[in-house]
Amino acid sequence: MITGSNDLDFEGWVCPMPLRDTPTIVMGHGGGGAMSGELIEQLFLPAFASAATAELGDSAVLPRPAGRLAFSTDSYVVKPMFFPGGCIGDLAVNGTINDLAMSGATPLYLSTAFILAEGTALADIGRIATAMGRAAESAGVQLVTGDTKVVDSGSGDGVFVNTAGIGVVPDGVEIAPTRARVGDAVIVSGDIGVHGIAVMSVRTGMEFGTTVETDSAALHTLVADLLASGVDVRVLRDPTRGGVSATLNEIAKASGVGLEIVERDLPIPPEVKDACGLLGLDPLQVANEGKLVAIVPAEHADAALEALRRHPLGAGAQRIGVCVADHPRMVVARTGLGGTRVVDLPIGEQLPRIC
Numbered sequence: 001m002i003t004g005s006n007d008l009d010f011e012g013w014v015c016p017m018p019l020r021d022t023p024t025i026v027m028g029h030g031g032g033g034a035m036s037g038e039l040i041e042q043l044f045l046p047a048f049a050s051a052a053t054a055e056l057g058d059s060a061v062l063p064r065p066a067g068r069l070a071f072s073t074d075s076y077v078v079k080p081m082f083f084p085g086g087c088i089g090d091l092a093v094n095g096t097i098n099d100l101a102m103s104g105a106t107p108l109y110l111s112t113a114f115i116l117a118e119g120t121a122l123a124d125i126g127r128i129a130t131a132m133g134r135a136a137e138s139a140g141v142q143l144v145t146g147d148t149k150v151v152d153s154g155s156g157d158g159v160f161v162n163t164a165g166i167g168v169v170p171d172g173v174e175i176a177p178t179r180a181r182v183g184d185a186v187i188v189s190g191d192i193g194v195h196g197i198a199v200m201s202v203r204t205g206m207e208f209g210t211t212v213e214t215d216s217a218a219l220h221t222l223v224a225d226l227l228a229s230g231v232d233v234r235v236l237r238d239p240t241r242g243g244v245s246a247t248l249n250e251i252a253k254a255s256g257v258g259l260e261i262v263e264r265d266l267p268i269p270p271e272v273k274d275a276c277g278l279l280g281l282d283p284l285q286v287a288n289e290g291k292l293v294a295i296v297p298a299e300h301a302d303a304a305l306e307a308l309r310r311h312p313l314g315a316g317a318q319r320i321g322v323c324v325a326d327h328p329r330m331v332v333a334r335t336g337l338g339g340t341r342v343v344d345l346p347i348g349e350q351l352p353r354i355c
Contacts, residue, residue, distance in 0.1 A: 022122070023121060023122055023123070024118075024119050024120060024121050024122060025116045025117065025118055025119060025120045025121075025122065025125070025150055026118060026150075027118055027150055027152060029116065029148070029150050030116070030148060030149050030150025030151075031150075036148065039148065040146075040148070043122065043125065043126055043129060044129050044146070044148075047126055047129030047130040047132070047133050048112075048129060048132065048133035048136070048143050049130075049133045049134075049137065050133075050137055051132075051133045051134075051136035051137040051141070051142060051143050052133065052136075052142070052143040052144075053142060053143070053144050058145065058147070059145055060109065060111075060144035060145040062108075062109055062144065062166070065108065065168040066168070067168040067169055067170055067171060068168065068169040068171075069166060069167070069168060069169070070100050070103045070104075070105035070166070070167040070168070070169050071164070071165070071166055071167075072096055072099035072100050072164065072165050073096070073162065073163070073164035073165070074092070074095055074096050074099060074162070074163060074164075075160065075161070075162045076088050076091055076092045076095065076160065076161045076162070076163070076355060077160050078091060078199060078354060078355055079157075079158065079203070080199070080202050080203060081124065081128065081158050081159055082124075082127070082202075083198050083199045083201075083202045083214060084198050084201065084202065084211050084212060084213040084214065085198060085213030085214040085215075085216065086131070086213075086214045086216045087127065087128055087131050088128055088159060088161055089127070089128035089129060089130070089131030089132040089135070089161070090131040090132060090134065090135035090216060091214070091216050091289060091355060092112075092132065092161040092162075092163045093110065093132050093135035093136050093139065093141075093163060093218070094135055094139070094216050094217055094218045094219075094289060094290070095163070095216075095238075095240065095289060095355065096110060096163040096164065096165040097110075097139055097141065097165060097218040097219070097220055098218065098219045098220070098238045098289075098290075098292075099165065099238070100165050100166075100167035100220070101167075101218075101219050101220040101222075101223045101236070101238075101292075102175070102223070102236040102237055102238055102292065103167075103169055103175055103236075104169050104170065104173035104175045104223065104227060104233070104236070105167030105168055105169045105220075106167050106168055106169075106170075106220060106224070107139065107140075107141045107165055107166075107167040107218075107220055108141060108142070108165075108166055108167055108168060109141065109142050109143075109144045109165065109166045110136060110141050110142070110143050110144070110163050110164065110165045110166075111143070111144065111145045111146055111147075111162075111163060111164045111165075112132065112143050112145075112146040112147075112161070112162075112163055113146055113147040113148070113149075113161070113162040113163070114146070114147070114148045114149070114159060114160070114161055114162075115149050115150075115151060115156060115159070115160040115161075115162075116148065116149070116150050116151070116159055117150075117151055117152075117153060117155070117156040117157050117158055117159070118150060118151065118152050118153045119153045120158055120159060124158075124159070125159060128159055128161075132161075135218065138218070139218040139220065141165070167220075170227075173227060173233075175233055175234070175235060175236050176234075176235065176254075177235050177237065177250060177251045177254035177255060178254050178255050179234035179235055179255065179295075180234055180235050180251055180252075180254075180255035180257050180259075180295045180323050181234065181255075181257065181297070181323060182257055182323050182324060182325045183297070183298050183322065183323060184234060184257075184295050184296060184297055184298060184322065184323040185295070185296055185297070185298050185300075185301035185304070185319055185321075185322060185323075186248070186259060186261060186293065186294075186295055186319070186320050186321035186322060186323065187293070187294045187295075187296065187301065187304055187305065187308070187317060187318065187319050187320065188239075188244065188266075188267065188291060188292070188293050188294075188317065188318055188320050189219075189222065189291050189292045189293075189294070189308055189313065189314045189316070189317045190215070190267060190290075190291050190313070190314060190315065190316035190317060190318075191215070191267045191268065191269045191272070191291070191316055192239070192243065192244050192266065192267060192268055192272070192283060192284070192286070192288055192291060193243065193268060193269075193272040193276065193283040193284075193286035193287075193288065194212060194213075194214065194215040194269065194272060194288065194290075194291075195214045195215050195216060195286075195287050195288050195289040195290070195354070195355070196243070196286035196287040196288070196354050197212050197271065197272050197275045197276070197286060198212045198213055198214040198215075199214070199354050200275065200279065200354075201275070204279075210271060212269075212271050212272070212275070214289060214290070215288060215289055215290035215291060216289040216290050217289070217290035217313055219238065219290065219291075219292055219313060221311065221313075222292070222308065222311045222313045222314050223236065223292070225307050225308075225310065225311050225314075226294065226304060226307050226308060226314075228307075229303055229304070229306070229307035230303070231296050231300045231303050231304045231307065232296060232297055232300055233294060233295075233296055233304075234295045234296060234297070235251055235255075235293075235294065235295035236292055236293070236294055236295075237250070237251065237292065237293045238288070238289075238291065238292050238293075239287075239288045239291060239292075239293055240287050240288060240289060240355055241287055241354070241355060242285060242287070242345065242346050243282075243283070243284050243285045243286045243287055243288060243346075244266075244284045244285075244288070244293065245282065245284040245285045245331070245343050245344070245345065245346060246285070246345055246346060247293050248261070248293065248331045248343065249330075249331050249343070249344070249345045251293075251295065252328075252329050252330060252331050253329050255323075256328055256329060257323040257324065257325070257328060257329075258323065258324040258325065258326050258327040258328050258329070258330050258331070258332070259321060259322075259323055259324070259330075259331040259332075260321050260322055260323075260324050260326075260331075260332050260333075260334065260340075261320045261321030261331070261332075261333050261334070261343070262320060262321060262333070262334045263333050263334060263335050263336060264336055265318055265319065265320045265321070266283070266284070266318075266320055267316055267318045267320075268283045272286070282346075284333075284343060285346045287354045287355055289355060290313065294308075295323065298322070301319055304317075305317050305318075305319060330342065331343040331344075
């Protein structure tokens, strides 16, 4: 976690111009000339540290790994850029790693591209880049190529990040939303709705008596442990935008089965429930950045829960439902009163710029 601008030592930067004398981004930083080079050499590369290759050029020549390749890309526009437990930097790294992990892949390489608004503080960009480097190093992935563009003030605000990732899928691993079958168990790896409420708490100034921190984390080691347990993992998804609701609906539509979840079994922290009550939100539709949804055969559910709970990131794993033949391509929830309600896709963005 990056806690403040004091993490950066401006006096340690090698070149006295323009970074020391220009505390904010100017259009020249995106012009491809000396200022662009100094931004990369004096800010990004030191911040990325050992997670980055020395060149970090426009393209990377990489060794060909054994197995099938997984490739993913995502863009991050979260506002505010800093929130309890993280920032847009580690969020971008973890998010792309997780997209790869949901196919069973081991992540290897990431690209990093930045769109910077004129006037953004270099100290803030340094904090974000440092968070990215630490997250990549912790996950064991390399930052191998990148790009930086600057837009004039008014065309954007703050920092937008795009990351793309390459990973390798082991032979024999077949994970896809089309593989869900009637009778399969639906499992979530822990508390839901935490990331969205962490961001909203900063944006709206809400207080809950305790700080709600993002659940942002790289999930590839959790997935590796689940696969190593011998469980037949049919489907994996990370319930980010649109939350668990959107994820379950996507699985139901892709596989043609119905999904039935039990509301009392949903792991929703009290502070998330309280915040959603105040804001009129459904916790099932709030974004997560460090949780996964797994669909496994019913006879493998206990083994899957055991494997997940042995890992720190899956300690709160719960079985929340089942795939059914009824209401194909739909998701319903059993309420505490014994009735059912349709869990539909959210209409538009409930929480803009949450990831």
